[in-house]
Every structure is written in structure tokens, then in C-alpha cells.
Amino acid sequence: MIDIGDIQLAAQRIAPYVHRTPVMTSRTLNEMFGAELFFKCENLQKVGAFKARGAVNAVMKLDEQQLRAGVITHSSGNHAQALAYAAGLRGISCTIVMPHTAPAVKVAAVRGYGAEITFCEPTQESRIRTMEEIAQRTGAHIIPPYDDDRIMAGQGTVGLELCEQVEGLDLVMAPVGGGGLMGGFATAVRSLQPEARIVGAEPSIAADARESLLTGVLQPPTDRLTIADGLRTGLSDRTFEQLRSTGVEIETATEDSIRRGTLLVMSRLKLVIEPSAGVTIGVLLEQPELARGRRIGIVLCGGNVDLGSLIFG
Amino acid sequence: MIDIGDIQLAAQRIAPYVHRTPVMTSRTLNEMFGAELFFKCENLQKVGAFKARGAVNAVMKLDEQQLRAGVITHSSGNHAQALAYAAGLRGISCTIVMPHTAPAVKVAAVRGYGAEITFCEPTQESRIRTMEEIAQRTGAHIIPPYDDDRIMAGQGTVGLELCEQVEGLDLVMAPVGGGGLMGGFATAVRSLQPEARIVGAEPSIAADARESLLTGVLQPPTDRLTIADGLRTGLSDRTFEQLRSTGVEIETATEDSIRRGTLLVMSRLKLVIEPSAGVTIGVLLEQPELARGRRIGIVLCGGNVDLGSLIFG
Numbered sequence: 001m002i003d004i005g006d007i008q009l010a011a012q013r014i015a016p017y018v019h020r021t022p023v024m025t026s027r028t029l030n031e032m033f034g035a036e037l038f039f040k041c042e043n044l045q046k047v048g049a050f051k052a053r054g055a056v057n058a059v060m061k062l063d064e065q066q067l068r069a070g071v072i073t074h075s076s077g078n079h080a081q082a083l084a085y086a087a088g089l090r091g092i093s094c095t096i097v098m099p100h101t102a103p104a105v106k107v108a109a110v111r112g113y114g115a116e117i118t119f120c121e122p123t124q125e126s127r128i129r130t131m132e133e134i135a136q137r138t139g140a141h142i143i144p145p146y147d148d149d150r151i152m153a154g155q156g157t158v159g160l161e162l163c164e165q166v167e168g169l170d171l172v173m174a175p176v177g178g179g180g181l182m183g184g185f186a187t188a189v190r191s192l193q194p195e196a197r198i199v200g201a202e203p204s205i206a207a208d209a210r211e212s213l214l215t216g217v218l219q220p221p222t223d224r225l226t227i228a229d230g231l232r233t234g235l236s237d238r239t240f241e242q243l244r245s246t247g248v249e250i251e252t253a254t255e256d257s258i259r260r261g262t263l264l265v266m267s268r269l270k271l272v273i274e275p276s277a278g279v280t281i282g283v284l285l286e287q288p289e290l291a292r293g294r295r296i297g298i299v300l301c302g303g304n305v306d307l308g309s310l311i312f313g
Numbered sequence: 314m315i316d317i318g319d320i321q322l323a324a325q326r327i328a329p330y331v332h333r334t335p336v337m338t339s340r341t342l343n344e345m346f347g348a349e350l351f352f353k354c355e356n357l358q359k360v361g362a363f364k365a366r367g368a369v370n371a372v373m374k375l376d377e378q379q380l381r382a383g384v385i386t387h388s389s390g391n392h393a394q395a396l397a398y399a400a401g402l403r404g405i406s407c408t409i410v411m412p413h414t415a416p417a418v419k420v421a422a423v424r425g426y427g428a429e430i431t432f433c434e435p436t437q438e439s440r441i442r443t444m445e446e447i448a449q450r451t452g453a454h455i456i457p458p459y460d461d462d463r464i465m466a467g468q469g470t471v472g473l474e475l476c477e478q479v480e481g482l483d484l485v486m487a488p489v490g491g492g493g494l495m496g497g498f499a500t501a502v503r504s505l506q507p508e509a510r511i512v513g514a515e516p517s518i519a520a521d522a523r524e525s526l527l528t529g530v531l532q533p534p535t536d537r538l539t540i541a542d543g544l545r546t547g548l549s550d551r552t553f554e555q556l557r558s559t560g561v562e563i564e565t566a567t568e569d570s571i572r573r574g575t576l577l578v579m580s581r582l583k584l585v586i587e588p589s590a591g592v593t594i595g596v597l598l599e600q601p602e603l604a605r606g607r608r609i610g611i612v613l614c615g616g617n618v619d620l621g622s623l624i625f626g
Binding site for chain 2: 024028048112267270271
């Protein structure tokens with residue numbers, strides 16, 4: 001379990017290397033929901049997502065011996081870029097295990113940050129086996145995407161900043177995938193603005209975190225392919241406990257609501273966000289009574305989306 | 314002709330009603346161009362475009378009699394929303410003449426700001442005739458989209474702010490349509506950072522401003538349908554003179570370069586921009602030597618684009 005002290009230390013550690021992202025508002029969205037919405041813009045973070053925070057925190061905590069051996073992870077998403085970025089800051093070697101089916105743009109982005117890529121089969125089993133074989137052989141230190149206290153503490157700095165930037169929040173919202181963001185975020189908010197309700201947003205077709213919290217038993221992720229592709233992973237024991245102990249509730253949004261929420265943010269705030277970041281607005285579109293009359297902090301978790309194919313066909 | 318004094322007065326007049334928009338940067342774009350790029354984010358301006366500045370300046374200069382009669386313009390673009398917004402600030406009546414073919418989303422946006430819409434035939438002739446008939450009958454004061462000193466002075470505050478926010482610019486760039494933005498912008502920059510080169514960006518299939526400045530004779534707009542739909546209008550005598558006297562050069566970008574430039578800003582800066590705002594980057598993609606080694610201020614003029622049809626089909 002991490003606490004606010006871990007998050008405050010992480011904030012000091014990562015401050016020189018990540019952005020203190022702005023909080024944006026929209027008069028039109030406020031009027032639409034009858035609420036005051038404050039958007040924490042992690043799409044404007046280094047590497048285009050909050051993941052830079054956790055990865056930098058983890059890498060900055062490595063000792064000399066670990067630095068020499070370098071770091072490794074498996075990811076085809078934002079964590080891959082984040083770890084490559086963090087490793088580059090310290091000039092250490094970084095290996096990313098990726099399925100050979102990963103989009104070329106993601107491969108290029110990771111290489112652009114100076115990391116090595118090892119391709120594997122597109123299965124969870126192959127990703128983990130490949131990563132562990134390399135780690136064993138090279139001594140590289142594994143930095144997982146969310147099941148790690150250093151990662152959670154780093155992501156928690158999103159909540160620390162939001163609570164400093166906006167006072168008197170009634171409700172805060174962030175998407176929930178593996179729970180690394182929400183674990184840290186909820187810990188910060190529960191400590192700094194203890195009255196705020198904390199609601200995680202999940203696709204209704206992949207609502208394993210909701211089910212886990214309702215039943216008290218950790219549920220495996222579904223294999224349903226939500227467009228919020230960053231949220232397909234399930235909680236770990238570690239993040240599950242962190243969410244439970246901080247009183248996180250989960251609400252869901254359909255795929256259509258996620259699309260509409262994503263589009264609404266893009267068209268009104270003029271910010272590019274990935275569908276995983278639109279799930280919170282999707283929840284509010286389905287349950288407007290959650291919002292009405294409240295001051296709400298919402299984490300826009302990232303902006304890495306393949307616009308080329310989406311926009312100009 | 315306007316001068317820096319007009320722009321400074323406009324800045325004071327509009328300050329309570331428009332955003333001092335942020336300047337954003339991207340390490341990746343800087344590396345790609347071997348330059349330092351500073352993006353002035355008018356897509357984050359009120360109504361989603363710089364047009365709010367000129368319209369507010371014009372409306373705030375009206376006298377009591379003009380205020381009672383209200384204002385009118387013809388536009389289906391950002392000027393329509395901007396004037397509706399400005400009129401709403403003073404609680405005066407506002408009529409927008411729009412072709413009946415205007416997209417529903419634009420009609421709704423103007424109505425959302427409280428303006429009345431009168432529909433006309435989709436020709437320039439019908440727009441002007443309809444507007445003038447109403448103005449004659451009601452006494453409403455006409456506020457044109459660019460051929461107006463109050464409008465140019467208001468748009469010029471973009472340049473004033475940019476020069477305050479970024480020192481030592483070698484080059485500044487903005488798109489050129491009717492010349493209202495560029496007329497004011499160039500006037501501010503020429504006064505505050507006189508060494509800076511000022512380059513307007515125009516679609517190569519609608520390069521009437523370039524032709525006008527090269528030949529010294531005002532050319533009519535083409536009827537080619539560039540995707541940079543905000544730039545289809547031609548200069549007026551007034552804006553042409555303002556561009557000439559401030560030493561504006563014009564460079565062009567093909568439709569493909571405009572698309573790529575738009576996409577590049579959206580994917581790297583995570584900002585939604587309209588294609589008219591991507592033309593400057595399109596120019597740099599075609600002429601990278603313009604950028605290399607320089608400090609460049611670039612106006613992202615607006616972010617009003619129909620994402621719904623573009624993105625999720």
C-alpha cells in the first residue's frame with residue numbers, strides 16, 4: 001500500500017522531468033451538465049499520457065547496480081513510450097517487449113525515445129515469457145505498467161496536482177484499467193480533499209474493476225475489445241487493495257457513450273484525447289445526475305490515438 | 314490603416330472578455346524541423362477561434378445609438394459565432410445572415426450564443442443583399458468579418474500577445490484568408506519585434522493573396538474548394554494595403570501538405586485545429602529550410618472542425 005507521503009516524494013523526484021499539466025474548463029460543457037468541470041490535461045503530459053509520471057518515478061529510484069543493467073517491460077501502449085522516455089533521461093538501456101502485431105507508429109515512437117524493441121507473439125503468455133527470459137539473461141530490471149508501488153505513487157501525482165489546482169471538489173473521476181492511475185490518484189485525493197467522492201470510469205463491456213469492488217473478490221479482465229483500448233487490463237491484487245481502501249466507486253459507459261464523450265471533449269475543449277480518456281464523460285452522459293450542481297475534477301488520461309486513420313481516412 | 318496604438322487599445326478593451334491564449338511547444342516537432350516552434354493557441358480562444366478578438370473589439374466600440382439598433386453580419390463560419398458571442402456580452406440584438414445550406418452544427422452554435430439567424434441563398438450576392446436589406450430596415454450596424462479597422466485591430470492582439478510571450482522571434486507565421494488576422498498580426502509584430510520575418514500561409518490552389526502581393530495588384534479570390542475552408546475569401550483593398558505596408562510575404566502549401574500539417578499538430582501537440590490552422594505547418598513541411606535553426610511563432614487560428622463526421626464516421 002502507498003500513502004500520500006509516497007506520492008509527495010514522487011512529486012519531488014519527477015518534477016524536473018514531467019509537466020505540471022494545466023487544468024482546463026469549458027463554459028459550454030459546464031452549461032450542458034449544470035456543473036463545474038475541471039479537466040486535468042494529462043494528454044499534454046510528456047509522451048502524451050500520465051504514464052510518464054510513474055515510469056520516471058520508478059527509474060529515478062533505481063540504484064547504481066540496477067541502472068547499469070537497464071530496464072525492461074512488455075507493453076505496446078503508453079507505458080512503453082513512458083519507460084523509454086524515462087530510461088533516456090538517465091541514459092540507461094531499455095528493452096520493450098512488443099507483439100509483432102503492434103502498429104508501426106507505436107514501434108516508431110518507442111524507438112524515437114531510444115529504446116530497443118524485442119518482438120514476441122501477440123499473446124499475454126508470450127509477452128511475459130519473452131520479457132522474463134531477457135531479464136534473466138541480461139539482469140535488466142522489470143518495471144511493470146501498474147502493479148508496482150513506484151508506478152502507483154508516480155501516477156498519484158496527478159491527484160496531488162489536481163487538488164492543489166482546484167479547491168473544494170465534490171467529485172473526482174478518472175478511468176480505471178489496471179488501477180495504477182486510480183490507485184495513486186484516489187490515495188492523493190482521499191488525503192487532500194477527503195470529502196470528495198471518487199468515481200472510476202470503466203467501459204460497460206469490460207467492467208471487471210466494478211465487479212471486483214462490488215463483490216469484494218478480484219475479477220479477471222474480460223476479453224471484450226472496447227474502443228477504450230487502454231482499459232482492457234484488469235486490476236492486480238495490489239491495485240485492487242488500494243482502490244478498496246480509498247473508497248473508490250466505479251461507474252460504466254457503453255461504447256457509444258465513450259465515443260460521444262471522446263468527441264465532446266475534442267470538439268468543445270479542442271483537445272485531442274484517446275477514447276480511454278473519454279470514458280469519464282461517457283459516464284456523465286449516461287448519468288447526468290452525478291454531475292449536476294457539483295464541482296468535478298476529471299483526469300484526461302492521454303491523447304495517443306491514431307488520428308491519421310481516424311480523420312483523413 | 315491601423316497602427317500598434319490601435320492594437321494596444323483593442324487589447325485593453327477586449328481583455329475582460331477573451332482569453333490570453335497559451336503558447337505551446339513540442340520537443341518532437343522542434344527536433345523534426347531543427348527549429349524552435351512556438352504555437353499561439355487561438356483554437357483555445359472563446360468561440361474556438363481568434364475571431365472573438367475582432368468581434369469583441371468592434372462591439373465594444375459601438376455608441377449608445379448603435380447598441381440600440383443591434384448588429385448584423387453575413388457568415389457561416391467563425392465570425393458568425395464571434396459576433397454572436399460579442400453581442401451577447403452587451404445584451405444587444407444580433408442577426409446573422411447564413412446560407413440555408415450551412416451545417417446544422419454551425420446554426421446551433423450561433424443560436425447557442427443567442428443570435429437570430431436569417432437564411433439566404435448560398436451565393437455571395439444573396440448574402441450581401443439579404444444583409445443590406447435587413448440593415449436598411451432595422452438600422453442594425455454591419456460588422457464585416459475582416460474589411461474593418463476595428464476587426465483588424467482586434468485580431469492584431471494575437472501578435473501583441475505572442476511578442477510579449479516569446480522573445481527574439483526570427484519568423485512569425487499565420488494563415489491568410491481575407492487578411493483581417495494577418496493585417497493586425499503583422500502590424501503588431503512589425504512594431505514589437507521589427508527584425509522578424511512575417512510569412513503568411515495560403516493554400517496553393519487559392520493563392521490570391523500571394524499573387525496580389527507579388528504583382529502589387531489586388532487579385533480576386535479563386536473558386537477552388539480548399540479544405541482550409543476559412544481561407545477561401547480574398548483580401549480587401551484595406552487588408553491588402555495593411556499587408557503590403559508591413560512587409561508580409563506569402564508561402565503556399567498543397568492540399569496534401571495542409572492535411573499532413575493539420576494532422577501533425579493534432580497528433581503531437583494534442584490540440585484540435587481546423588485545416589485552416591494547419592496551412593502554416595504545411596508550408597514548413599514543403600520548405601523545411603524556412604524553419605531550420607530559427608525561433609518561429611505560429612498562430613493556430615482556430616479549432617472548429619466537424620470531428621463527428623471526420624472521426625467516428
